[in-house]
Amino acid sequence: MRALTWHGKHDVRVDSVPDPEIINPRDAIIRITSTAICGSDLHLYDGYIPSMKAGDILGHEFMGEVVETGAGSTLKKGMRVVVPFTISCGSCFHCSKHQYSACDNELPADNQDIAQPIYGQPMAGLFGYSHMTGGYAGGQAEYVRVPFSDVGPIVIPDGVDDDKVLFLSDILPTGWMAAENAQIEPGDTVAVWGCGPVGLFAVQSAFLMGAERVIAIDHFPHRLELAARFGAETINYEQTKTYDALMEMTGGIGPDACIDAVGLEAHGFFADNVWDQIKVSTFLGTDRAHSIRQAIVACRKGGRISMPAVYGGFVDKFPLGALMEKGLTLKTGQTHVQHYLPALLNAVMEDKIDTTFLISHRMPLEDAAEGYRLFHDHQNEVTKVVLKPGMDRSPNEESRHGIQ
């Protein structure tokens, strides 16, 4: 089959690789019909995530049709399913508490050694996201092997378009959990750093949870426009002093809840960011953390910080004093996708949440490498690239993207 494979920094290619096969009883094989490039795939593309190997198949946002099942799978051939990016067994202590992304069992025993020294316990298993998270082949491919297929995938009713439900795999539940972790109360003002897909879903979710105002922060005008379309007020940090603006826009109190949807590759020319960048490039530190620092400092006393953003390692100059002295609550984590799927599928079906607005580019899988380049280089215009393995690769199709 054909699949998008990683070969190094800014080097991804569509290669021919062996088809996946059923190995364990609870496995299923899915023929991919739609798969998206995630903002966190750019962390791999930029070479920020350790324990990658040449030839690894990327992709953790995907859906498709069941073509083969193991004896222990509850899926049936022909079913259309969206697959969560987190792999969870459904039977360990953590899964029983619906902390699916903390599952004990989906990481091969040897891979568990990679993260334990850094994090204290082994990490969750994810599709297509380095060997620290299991080394599982991802879904930017024609087919994928899905372990524990009786627990993860959600069956999509006939007649519902792929584009409408694809984001149930990651970014919609991630944006929703980000808002939930912000413990929003009626009347709240919520500030969201980063208007990528997760930030934009967090904006929509925050309003659904009763926020009175949402303030969205980014520097890409198009992304701020999208946030405004959902009712958010906006701050462009290239034109505006973010902290000063947040204080003025909240009568000197600060936002009740702050959501950092930016993470380890924060853009922007700030003193701490430049220092972080020097350290990252010299291996003295691993993460650039401007957005979370600013969120903590701006947040009102006794407020809540939610951090869906991905961080991998260590930061310094972390405002621990502000966190303590102001009595803030900080909640974070990889998304417990399986926990949110049934309710969010309903919300999408009932049009309470808009998902398709996000897709700016649809391309054949064969053009995936170009999709990465576009997404990486044109983040203002390219909000989401969806790859369709079955799609025709005609010259007309390519010119349709606008940005080349």
Next chain:
Amino acid sequence: MGDTQTSQRSDDAPLSTSKDDRREQVRAALVDPKGDTLVGKTVTINRPRAELYAFWRDFTNLPQFMENVVSVEPVGEGRTHWTVKAPAGKTVEWTSAVTEDQPDQSIAWASEEGADVANSGRVEFRDAPGGRGTWVSVTILYDPPGGVIGKVIAKMFQREPAIQARRDLRRFKQLMETGEIATSAFTRQQHEEEM
């Protein structure tokens, strides 16, 4: 875990986590101690104690999750013959006898005379607090082949018992909780090569 408290100890932590050498105390707690290098590890498994004990007590089950154990064959009178992978494509063998058997609680074993790697150990099954299933604790004493140098070489080939015990216990947990052992293999051929 054979954690006999002595007057020198002032906390409740297992002996295997001590900063000092506690091998003698571990040896003293085993019926027939063999070997000098200590491995101790505990894992929580979300299954009843009796089920885990029963699975382990049938030693022929162990190769299912013990990656380096090629085979365990009963040789009569509760004894078993073990064939285990060693570095550089070699195998080592020994015959083991059960030295202690408390149903649903613990099993201890020791190798007999003539073992390629003298070893002994105990697995203990305790109810985990809060209804979280069972704590499975394994203590192993062994003499590394070739002494300290052999241990370093084994570690290079990832066949060092401390690494192996840690990974085997994770696989035991996976098998008991999910009915299968997690793998990221893509094809069946790849999966066989990893075994």
